[in-house]
Amino acid sequence: MLNNNSTTESPLYFGEGIVIAEVSLDTMRQGGASTGFLGMVESTLGKVGARLAGIAYLFLHYALLVAYIAQGGEILLVVIEKIAKTDLPAWVGTTIFAVLFGGIMYFGRPKLIEKFNHVLVFIVIVSFAGLLILAAKQVQIEQFAFQNWTGLTRSIPVMLVALFYHNVIPVIATHLQGDVRKIRQSIFLGSLIPLLMFITWNSVILISVNLDNIREITDNISQFDPLLNLRGGSGGECLGILVSVFSWFAIITSFIGFVYGLLDFFKDVTKSSTLQWQYALILFPPTSVAALNPNIFLHALESAGAFSISISGAILPALMVWKRRHNYENLYNYHRLVPGGKIILIAVVTIAILVIFNELFAFWTDL
Numbered sequence: 296m297l298n299n300n301s302t303t304e305s306p307l308y309f310g311e312g313i314v315i316a317e318v319s320l321d322t323m324r325q326g327g328a329s330t331g332f333l334g335m336v337e338s339t340l341g342k343v344g345a346r347l348a349g350i351a352y353l354f355l356h357y358a359l360l361v362a363y364i365a366q367g368g369e370i371l372l373v374v375i376e377k378i379a380k381t382d383l384p385a386w387v388g389t390t391i392f393a394v395l396f397g398g399i400m401y402f403g404r405p406k407l408i409e410k411f412n413h414v415l416v417f418i419v420i421v422s423f424a425g426l427l428i429l430a431a432k433q434v435q436i437e438q439f440a441f442q443n444w445t446g447l448t449r450s451i452p453v454m455l456v457a458l459f460y461h462n463v464i465p466v467i468a469t470h471l472q473g474d475v476r477k478i479r480q481s482i483f484l485g486s487l488i489p490l491l492m493f494i495t496w497n498s499v500i501l502i503s504v505n506l507d508n509i510r511e512i513t514d515n516i517s518q519f520d521p522l523l524n525l526r527g528g529s530g531g532e533c534l535g536i537l538v539s540v541f542s543w544f545a546i547i548t549s550f551i552g553f554v555y556g557l558l559d560f561f562k563d564v565t566k567s568s569t570l571q572w573q574y575a576l577i578l579f580p581p582t583s584v585a586a587l588n589p590n591i592f593l594h595a596l597e598s599a600g601a602f603s604i605s606i607s608g609a610i611l612p613a614l615m616v617w618k619r620r621h622n623y624e625n626l627y628n629y630h631r632l633v634p635g636g637k638i639i640l641i642a643v644v645t646i647a648i649l650v651i652f653n654e655l656f657a658f659w660t661d662l
Contacts (some may be wrong), residue, residue, distance in 0.1 A: 300368035312482045314612040317632040319468035339615040355603030362595035365585035367394040367546040393582040422541040429534045430499040452600030461608045601654030613640040632659035
C-alpha cells in the first residue's frame with residue numbers, strides 16, 4: 296500500500312536514482328507492480344524504449360562480465376604461476392576463472408551460492424579494513440600533486456559503473472510499500488556509503504604508490520597502473536596481498552551478481568528454465584573476449600559506464616518522468632520526487648549525452 300505520509304517534505308535529489316524512484320512510485324499509484332525496470336520502461340515508453348533498455352542491459356552485463364573475467368583471471372594467473380613456478384599464457388587465467396566460478400554457480404544450489412557469496416562479502420569488508428589500516432601508515436598527501444587530474448573525465452564512466460544501483464530501485468520501492476521518506480533514505484544511504492568507500496579506496500591507492508621509480512617502470516605516466524604496482528609489492532608485501540585479496544573477492548561477488556542478472560533476463564525473455572545453454576550463452580562470449588584481450592578490463596568498464604549506464608540510468612529514466620508528468624500530472628495527485636521541473640530532466644539527459652560523446656571522442660583519439 297502506498298504511503299504518502301512524507302509527501303509534504305522538501306524534495307531531495309540524490310542523482311538519477313531518485314528519478315527512477317519517481318517512476319516506480321507513480322507505477323504503484325496506478326496499481327501496477329513496480330518490480331522490474333524493463334517492464335516500467337515498456338509501460339511508459341513503449342516497445343522501442345523497452346528494446347533500447349534491453350540492449351543497454353545486455354551490453355552492461357556482458358561488458359562487465361568481460362571486465363571481471365579478465366581482471367579476475369589476471370589475479371588468479373599470478374597465483375597459479377607462483378605455485379607452478381612457470382609462465383603461462385593469459386587465457387589460462389581467464390578460462391580457469393570463468394570455468395571455476397561459473398561451475399560453482401551451475402552445480403551449486405541457490406542457498407549454497409547465497410551463503411558462499413556472504414562469505415565473500417565478509418572477506419571483502421575485512422580485507423578493505425585491513426587495507427586502509429596498512430595504507431594509513433605510508434600515506435603521503437603530497438602525492439596528490441603528482442596525479443594527472445586532467446584525465447579525470449576519462450574516469451567518469453568507471454565511476455558510473457562503481458556507483459550504479461538504479462536497477463534495484465523498483466524492488467526497493469515495492470519492498471518499502473511506497474513510503475517516500477524511507478525510499479529517499481534508502482537511496483541517500485545507498486549512494487553515500489558506496490561513494491565514501493569508492494573515494495577512500497581511490498585515495499588510498501593514489502597516495503600509497505611509491506612514485507620514485509615510476510619513471511624507470513614506464514615513460515608514460517598516464518599508462519601507469521597504480522593498482523598493479525601495489526599488487527606487485529611496491530607498498531609492502533602485506534599491502535600487496537590485501538589489495539589482491541580485496542580486488543579478487545570483490546570481482547567474484549560482482550561476477551556472481553551479473554551472471555544471475557543475465558540468467559533472470561534470459562528466463563524472462565525465453566520463458567525457459569534450461570540452464571545448460573543459458574550458462575553457455577552467458578559465459579562463453581565474455582570469456583572468449585577476455586581471453587583474446589586480457590588487458591580489456593578498463594576499456595570494458597569505460598564502455599559499460601559510458602553507454603549502458605548513461606542510457607539505462609539517466610536518459611531513459613528522465614524521459615519516463617517527463618512523459619508520466621505530461622500524461623498524468625493533471626489527472627490525479629502525481630507526486631514529484633525530483634525538484635527543478637524540466638530543467639533538471641534536461642540536465643540529466645544532457646550530461647549523459649556528454650558522457651557518451653566524451654567516450655566516443657576518447658575512443659577515436661586512441662585509434
